[in-house]
Amino acid sequence: MLWLCILLPRFALEASAGGPPQAAQAALETLALWALQWSSQVSVRPADATGSALLWLEIGASRQLFGPLFGHDDALCERIAASLAPLGFSHRMGLAPTPQGAALLARADCPPHAAAATTPSQLQQRLAPLPLGLLALPRQHIAALEGAGLRRIGELLALPMAAIAQRFGPDTSLYLRRLRGEAQEPLRMVQPPCRFASRCEFASPVASTTALLFPLQRLLAGLQGYLRSLDRAIQRYTLVLEHHRQAATRLTIGLARPGRDAAQFQALARERLAALVLPAPVDALRVEAPELLQPLVLQTDLFSHEARQLEQLQQVLDRLAARLGATDVHTLRSAADHRPERAWGMAAAPLAGAQAAPATARPVMPARPCWLLREPQRIAMPRELLAGPERIESGWWDGADIARDYYLAREASGAQLWVFHDLRGGGWHVHGLWA
Amino acid sequence: MSQALNPAIRPASADAPAVAGPQLRDALRRQLERMGRRLPDDDPARPVALPTGFAALDAALNGGGWPTGAIIELMPEAQGIGELSLLLPALAQLNRAGRYVAWIAPPCLPYPPALEQHGLMLDRLLLVQAQDTPTILWAAEQALRCPAIGAVIAWPAALDDRRVRRLQLAAETGGSCGLLYRPVAAAQQSSPAALRLRLKALDGGLHIDILKARGGHTHALVVHPAAALCA
Numbered sequence A: 001m002l003w004l005c006i007l008l009p010r011f012a013l014e015a016s017a018g019g020p021p022q023a024a025q026a027a028l029e030t031l032a033l034w035a036l037q038w039s040s041q042v043s044v045r046p047a048d049a050t051g052s053a054l055l056w057l058e059i060g061a062s063r064q065l066f067g068p069l070f071g072h073d074d075a076l077c078e079r080i081a082a083s084l085a086p087l088g089f090s091h092r093m094g095l096a097p098t099p100q101g102a103a104l105l106a107r108a109d110c111p112p113h114a115a116a117a118t119t120p121s122q123l124q125q126r127l128a129p130l131p132l133g134l135l136a137l138p139r140q141h142i143a144a145l146e147g148a149g150l151r152r153i154g155e156l157l158a159l160p161m162a163a164i165a166q167r168f169g170p171d172t173s174l175y176l177r178r179l180r181g182e183a184q185e186p187l188r189m190v191q192p193p194c195r196f197a198s199r200c201e202f203a204s205p206v207a208s209t210t211a212l213l214f215p216l217q218r219l220l221a222g223l224q225g226y227l228r229s230l231d232r233a234i235q236r237y238t239l240v241l242e243h244h245r246q247a248a249t250r251l252t253i254g255l256a257r258p259g260r261d262a263a264q265f266q267a268l269a270r271e272r273l274a275a276l277v278l279p280a281p282v283d284a285l286r287v288e289a290p291e292l293l294q295p296l297v298l299q300t301d302l303f304s305h306e307a308r309q310l311e312q313l314q315q316v317l318d319r320l321a322a323r324l325g326a327t328d329v330h331t332l333r334s335a336a337d338h339r340p341e342r343a344w345g346m347a348a349a350p351l352a353g354a355q356a357a358p359a360t361a362r363p364v365m366p367a368r369p370c371w372l373l374r375e376p377q378r379i380a381m382p383r384e385l386l387a388g389p390e391r392i393e394s395g396w397w398d399g400a401d402i403a404r405d406y407y408l409a410r411e412a413s414g415a416q417l418w419v420f421h422d423l424r425g426g427g428w429h430v431h432g433l434w435a
Numbered sequence B: 001m002s003q004a005l006n007p008a009i010r011p012a013s014a015d016a017p018a019v020a021g022p023q024l025r026d027a028l029r030r031q032l033e034r035m036g037r038r039l040p041d042d043d044p045a046r047p048v049a050l051p052t053g054f055a056a057l058d059a060a061l062n063g064g065g066w067p068t069g070a071i072i073e074l075m076p077e078a079q080g081i082g083e084l085s086l087l088l089p090a091l092a093q094l095n096r097a098g099r100y101v102a103w104i105a106p107p108c109l110p111y112p113p114a115l116e117q118h119g120l121m122l123d124r125l126l127l128v129q130a131q132d133t134p135t136i137l138w139a140a141e142q143a144l145r146c147p148a149i150g151a152v153i154a155w156p157a158a159l160d161d162r163r164v165r166r167l168q169l170a171a172e173t174g175g176s177c178g179l180l181y182r183p184v185a186a187a188q189q190s191s192p193a194a195l196r197l198r199l200k201a202l203d204g205g206l207h208i209d210i211l212k213a214r215g216g217h218t219h220a221l222v223v224h225p226a227a228a229l230c231a
Helices: A011-016 A021-035 A060-070 A073-087 A099-108 A120-127 A139-147 A153-157 A161-168 A170-180 A210-230 A262-274 A305-324 B016-034 B055-060 B088-096 B112-117 B133-145 B161-174 B184-188 B225-230
Strands: A003-008 A042-045 A053-058 A092-096 A196-206 A234-243 A246-259 A282-289 A329-334 A344-348 A371-379 A384-394 A402-410 A416-422 A428-433 B070-076 B100-104 B125-128 B149-154 B177-181 B195-202 B205-213 B219-223
Touching: A003 A073, A003 A099, A011 A021, A021 A042, A021 A053, A021 A073, A021 A196, A021 A210, A053 A099, A073 A092, A073 A210, A092 A099, A099 A120, A099 A170, A120 A153, A120 A170, A139 A161, A139 A170, A153 A170, A161 A170, A196 A210, A210 A234, A210 A262, A210 A282, A234 A262, A246 A262, A246 A305, A262 A305, A305 A329, A305 B125, A305 B133, A329 B112, A344 B112, A384 A416, B055 B205, B055 B219, B070 B161, B070 B184, B088 B100, B088 B149, B100 B133, B125 B133, B133 B149, B133 B161, B133 B177, B161 B177, B184 B195
Parallel strands: B070 B177, B070 B195, B100 B125, B100 B149, B149 B177
Antiparallel strands: A003 A053, A003 A092, A042 A053, A196 A282, A234 A246, A234 A282, A329 A344, A329 B125, A371 A428, A384 A402, A402 A416, A416 A428, B195 B205, B205 B219
């Protein structure tokens, strides 16, 4: 067993900024879910009177798991630290074969090489020079030790355990045996819930959507850890903004493909929030992800160039659609209709991996201009006609029939226009540009 | 022991895990070479320049075509002079290579029958309708960063050096061609774009003034985009 202890000395303050204590507790539960992506054995100690909280991760087993990828403990701890950094909690870490040992090294705030011990003897060495005040014992117990002339933890650990129990009581002796791994630490392990729902309550109502991004990042970090720990993915999640005495604002954020990357979830939410006008200040933020899906193997397929490109394309489409709305991101198709304004259509943005639609028979037509105006515009009789006419007479069956003679016209500027003479209503119109 | 344990001494960096990246990549590359394969991004088939489809223009451009991973500014004197047809052979070529082309805030509808006549594939076309300049530039930047998108064509209403530089960085990241249409008045200003062309109609052809070419020289020539279609 190898325990990583993450000490969060200002957790209560940083988690809820003076909000109710249950807000800090909820934040710690979310952070525990975040931690589950690194270890299946995660335990927490809620914020104490000083506002400091603890998180324990057993990484001995994870080290086996992540080993081939990340090499050694350093790399795993670095990954954990890098993932924690953007969440904005001050923290210190300790690594030891026992939870109490790891917590003590984290509290000691020593240089990195001295904050990690992988074997019991190394732990003994690391602890020896540290002051007794770092022991997680009640104040009066420490005073008793100091009264006996002891200063360093090493001096205490050098005494026989029976003598310690006799002189300083069973509490001190039990704690020291747990510290050294001679007694089992009773830790309650965090279990991932069957449904993900995480909530962040604000100390004072938040009036801007930008201010929601940071708390959201913490909730989504929890969601990512939760999904990774269960080896699941999601294709949508719900962002609920709670207001005072008013129905909550619910945003459903969809991904084109199942995913579990907090950064991706966040980018999509950012676009949606940027476009949102808050009906009222926000009292609390909630993230719900009711449907869990199988993750796609594609995402980790390092060698599939095409698959990776499509994945990247899909992420861009998701981001664009999140900010602009799905109807503003699309693709085009041509349609089998002789009427120029009906010879095309819009289609949903290309789906990654979608097969090209089979080519359908289309009317063979003379060259067409690159730009089509949305509506033909009335113009005076063109100065110079270079080619034409091409008569287009069609649509008698659906009431939108036309009868036009199309020409290629040139303006004084050299611009080439696609113009037509309306055989029914008369008059000249420009319909496109040979851009 | 653990370097990561005390962030005060060695700040935890978000990209810390990537440190092993280049070495891992090198090792993989060597391994794959022995197997007669190569890493995806080392594709030697991906050209540095994208042939324009016009021999005279290719000859005038450094690298023999549109620079990729770069911003190109096109400043037509009028609409409808072949300013878009100039790009179509290159775009068709990108489509055939499986890459997408993003059109961001075009002033008119890119007419699907015409695009197909020029060999473009409509299922590899991405049309983004954005209203205001910041959104247009944001969308262009997102698209440029994506390696699956080979070219991004955008019509921003206003542009300054800082924004062009941002787009330039995005184009470098994605390795794609960033084509910006600007009003002809912009030709008077300087710009960090890699290639700047002023376009005007001349005797049924398109007169191209190369105002700036990174690593190349300024030049003027005439091509006939419309003629390419008739042929």
